[in-house]
Amino acid sequence: TAGRINVAYVRGFASQPELATDSAPSVKLLINGEFVESQATEWVDVTNPATQEVVSRLPETTSGEFNAAVQAAKEAFPKWRNTPLPTRSRVMFKLQELIRRNMDELAANVTLEQGKTLPDAKGDVFRGLEVVEYACNLAPDLMGDYIENVSNGMDTYSVRQPLGVVAGICPFNFPAMIPLWMFPIACTVGNTFVLKPSEKDPGAAMMLAELALEAGLPRGVLNIVHGTHGTVNRILDHPDIKAVSFVGSDRAGRYIYERGSANGKRVQANMGAKNHAVILPDANPEATVAALTGAAFGAAGQRCMAISAAVFVGGIEPWKDALLERAKALTVGPGAAAGTDVGPLITPEAKDRAANLIQSGLDQGAKLLLDGRGVKVPGFESGNFLGPSLLSGVKPNMECYKEEIFGPVLVCLEAETLDEAISIVNGNEHGNGTALFTRSGPAARKFQNEVEVGMVGINVPIPVPLPFFSFTGWRGSFHGDLHMYGKAGLQFFTQAKTITTNWKDTDDHRSKRAPGLDA
Ligand code: NAD
Numbered sequence: 331t332a333g334r335i336n337v338a339y340v341r342g343f344a345s346q347p348e349l350a351t352d353s354a355p356s357v358k359l360l361i362n363g364e365f366v367e368s369q370a371t372e373w374v375d376v377t378n379p380a381t382q383e384v385v386s387r388l389p390e391t392t393s394g395e396f397n398a399a400v401q402a403a404k405e406a407f408p409k410w411r412n413t414p415l416p417t418r419s420r421v422m423f424k425l426q427e428l429i430r431r432n433m434d435e436l437a438a439n440v441t442l443e444q445g446k447t448l449p450d451a452k453g454d455v456f457r458g459l460e461v462v463e464y465a466c467n468l469a470p471d472l473m474g475d476y477i478e479n480v481s482n483g484m485d486t487y488s489v490r491q492p493l494g495v496v497a498g499i500c501p502f503n504f505p506a507m508i509p510l511w512m513f514p515i516a517c518t519v520g521n522t523f524v525l526k527p528s529e530k531d532p533g534a535a536m537m538l539a540e541l542a543l544e545a546g547l548p549r550g551v552l553n554i555v556h557g558t559h560g561t562v563n564r565i566l567d568h569p570d571i572k573a574v575s576f577v578g579s580d581r582a583g584r585y586i587y588e589r590g591s592a593n594g595k596r597v598q599a600n601m602g603a604k605n606h607a608v609i610l611p612d613a614n615p616e617a618t619v620a621a622l623t624g625a626a627f628g629a630a631g632q633r634c635m636a637i638s639a640a641v642f643v644g645g646i647e648p649w650k651d652a653l654l655e656r657a658k659a660l661t662v663g664p665g666a667a668a669g670t671d672v673g674p675l676i677t678p679e680a681k682d683r684a685a686n687l688i689q690s691g692l693d694q695g696a697k698l699l700l701d702g703r704g705v706k707v708p709g710f711e712s713g714n715f716l717g718p719s720l721l722s723g724v725k726p727n728m729e730c731y732k733e734e735i736f737g738p739v740l741v742c743l744e745a746e747t748l749d750e751a752i753s754i755v756n757g758n759e760h761g762n763g764t765a766l767f768t769r770s771g772p773a774a775r776k777f778q779n780e781v782e783v784g785m786v787g788i789n790v791p792i793p794v795p796l797p798f799f800s801f802t803g804w805r806g807s808f809h810g811d812l813h814m815y816g817k818a819g820l821q822f823f824t825q826a827k828t829i830t831t832n833w834k835d836t837d838d839h840r841s842k843r844a845p846g847l848d849a
Contacts, residue, residue, distance in 0.1 A: 355534050357388045357556055359395055359457045360539050362402035363549025374529050374558065379674040380664035380713040387530050399553040403495040403522035404570050406550025411520035413490050413548075415469055418518050420464040424545035425514070429459050436537055441665040442507050443531035445674040445714070448666060450629050451506075451806040455534070455822055457794070458510025464797035465514040469487065471798075471817045472519060472824070483834030490824035492520030493572040493596070494561040497565045499586065501578040502530035502676050503632045503736075508577050511553055511801070513542070513817050516575070516628040516823045521552045526565060529558050535809070543704050551553045552713055562724070566590045573823065575814065576600065579633075580734075580806065587809040591720035598810035598822055600634070600803055601704050602734040603762035607637045607791065608777065610752040610787055611644040613767035615652065621767070623656045625791035626740035627718040630672050634807075635763045635785070635792045638735060639724075641743045641751045646722055654700055657718040657740075662705050664713065681714040684737030688719055691730035691741065702738060726754060734760070746772055756782045761804030764789050 357376065358365040368389030375387045386838035389398075410418070421560025429436065433455055440451035471691050476487040498512035506526060513523045527535035535554065542552055555561055562582075565571055566589045573596040576586045583601035590597040607622055625637035642649055665673035675681045685703045692698050724731050724741040731741050745751040755764055766777040774788045784804035787793030795801060800816035802808075812822035 344440045352841050355386050357386050357536065358558065359389070359391060359399065360536075360552065360554035361382065361395065361399045362553070363543060365536075365540075366395075368392065368556070370557075376443055376530065376532065377677075378442055379557060379676050380666070382696060382712045385443055388532055388556045391555040391564075392594075393563050393564065393609065395563065396555055396568075399524050399555050400495055400568050402550040403524055403553050406548060407492075407494055407522045410522055410548060410551050411519075413520075413568050415472075415518075415520075418520065418768055419466050419469070421542070421546045422462050422514055422518055425542055425547075426459060426462045426466060428541040429455065429462060432537070432541060436534055439533040440505055440531070440536060441673075443533050444502060444665075445463065445676060446629050446632070446665050447670050447673050450673075451665065454504050455506040457504070458507035458538075459591040460798045461507075461510050462514045464815065465518040466668075468518060468820060469516065471820050472728045477505070480830065484830060484832045486584075486828060486830045488826050490519070490820070491827050492824055493674075495519065495524065495570050495829075496521045496573040496575070496823060497524040497526070497571050497575045498564065499562055499574065499578065500528050500535065500636075501583075503529040503629075503634065504809065505531040506534040506538065509538055511577070511819075512575050515815060515819045517547065517551055517818055519823050520544075521573075521823055522553075524553050524555060524565065525666070526572065527553050527562055530554065532556060540829050554596070560653055561573050562586065563589070568769055569593075575599070575822070576780055581595075583809060587777055596810075596812075596822065598812055598814065599734070599808065600814060601807050602733070602736075602760060603636075603803070603807050604639055604734055604758050604760045605635055605637050605763040605765075606639045606641055606746070606751075606755045606758070606783075607765045607767060608641045608755065609643065610748065610766070610768040610770065611648070612769045614769065614789075618767040619652045619656055621765075621789075621791040622653065622740070623718075627657060627660055627672055627766070628676055628736040630716070630739040632676065634803075635767065635794050636736075638739065638793055638841050639731065639743060639758075641745050641754055643745050643748055643751050645743050645744050650699065650722070654720065657700055660718050662702070662715050662717045663707050664710050672715075672718060674710075675737055677716070678714050680736065681716050684716055684735050687730045687733055688721065688739060691721045691724060692737060694728045694730070695723065695725070696728060696730065696741070697723045697843045699742075713753060716781065727755060728775070748776065753776065756780075759806035762807035763787070763793055763803075765789075765793065 353368040368606040370389035372390035437451035583599035660671040663670035699720040705717035746757040800818035
């Protein structure tokens with residue numbers, strides 16, 4: 331029934347202002363199918379970014395607990411990998427149904443811990459749900475190859491087999507979607523999993539794990555450990571973990587890629603971004619301004635596919651007033667309040683960092699068209715709010731351009747030509763997403779061909795591919811070679827085995843007595 335989640339993790343998901351640090355519930359570990367209390371000596375507060383209230387306390391998993399989680403996954407693997415694929419897929423069928431049924435509760439938890447608006451929180455769950463739907467029927471993409479007669483009487487075929495115990499390390503910004511990018515695919519192809527949610531908002535992952543158990547995922551197939559760098563290091567160093575899927579910042583991603591790879595693991599690291607929109611003078615004025623403001627300021631800019639830089643070909647002047655008008659009309663407030671467009675940033679530090687980068691833009695000669703610093707939200711004075719901010723006259727050598735701000739800040743550049751705009755985009759170290767706004771087919775074709783970015787939108791501001799494609803960030807936004815979800819995701823979590831057989835035609839099977847039957 332709806333609303334049945336009674337997560338072993340927290341007592342409630344709605345905001346509980348009366349919860350103080352020492353009375354806040356602890357976030358449990360999931361080891362071998364049981365939600366267990368950690369014996370950790372170090373704990374991290376999970377806070378509501380709209381209020382700073384402590385929602386729960388998260389343990390720094392002990393070494394013994396960590397090893398127990400990996401051991402549970404290791405022991406669950408042989409039986410799970412030999413469980414028929416349709417049976418494994420059926421767990422995903424059930425899980426997608428349970429996620430739908432519990433959508434409101436999941437979204438409420440995302441808003442509580444991450445801060446985004448309720449519609450954005452539902453989007454967070456929904457985009458993850460789509461990966462679960464894909465996992466319900468991934469067999470066609472998992473099929474191997476077969477060539478008959480590679481030699482006389484010999485055939486060769488290849489199959490994809492699971493790796494064993496694999497792990498996922500998640501960021502804070504999509505607390506439901508990113509865990510769902512990882513474990514549904516990894517487990518459906520036969521692996522067992524150790525998940526480390528973000529220490530900032532673990533709630534959605536815990537709820538999803540509870541739903542996965544209810545859906546029939548056997549004990550040990552999905553385990554959850556918590557913590558920060560120490561837990562990450564354990565994942566990177568444990569010899570039984572064969573692959574690590576990471577989503578998060580550049581700094582952590584590079585480190586995780588290097589240390590994990592050095593330990594012989596397969597690693598995919600999806601990292602930071604500076605996603606450019608290039609606006610040609612012929613673009614549809616209203617649709618383009620609406621798309622830009624939604625993609626720059628929606629989810630408070632805390633999306634790895636947010637548009638954070640706009641390059642106006644021919645200058646910003648024709649666009650400025652409409653852009654300002656629309657940005658100013660956005661309502662900043664707590665994510666749970668109806669009518670909020672822009673929620674808080676995740677932490678006070680994230681807010682200060684964004685504000686400092688705005689200031690650095692000013693100091694380096696950019697113009698602040700709209701200043702969201704100092705925005706006040708009545709009743710939520712402690713929240714990490716930053717209003718939509720617009721910097722114009724930004725140059726590629728400025729800090730506000732070079733750094734990923736990860737807040738509701740759009741930096742605006744200008745270019746004389748499409749070629750110049752493309753070279754600006756290609757000169758940035760990141761290559762996650764980009765979008766071109768135009769009514770010209772030839773310009774669009776040139777852009778998609780020449781831009782060195784892995785996900786391209788033509789009049790589409792946030793071109794996140796649906797799960798039958800893969801999430802294909804390039805250059806500084808991705809380390810590894812097999813991307814998340816879709817066919818690449820299946821390949822990441824499986825390895826090819828190629829079998830050659832020799833069944834030369836002999837007379838055996840033509841004899842009156844079949845071989846083996848002579849008694
Ligand atoms: P983060 O790197 O701070 O944290 C991500 C995970 O790594 C967390 O689980 C954290 O505990 C761990 N971690 C953090 N620092 C670490 C370190 N030094 N050593 C080891 N582990 C560490 O990222 P975040 O702030 O949670 O998420 C926001 C970032 O994620 C942004 O840069 C955003 O662009 C990026 N992101 C990228 C994608 C993508 O697909 N490319 C998607 C979502 C978010």
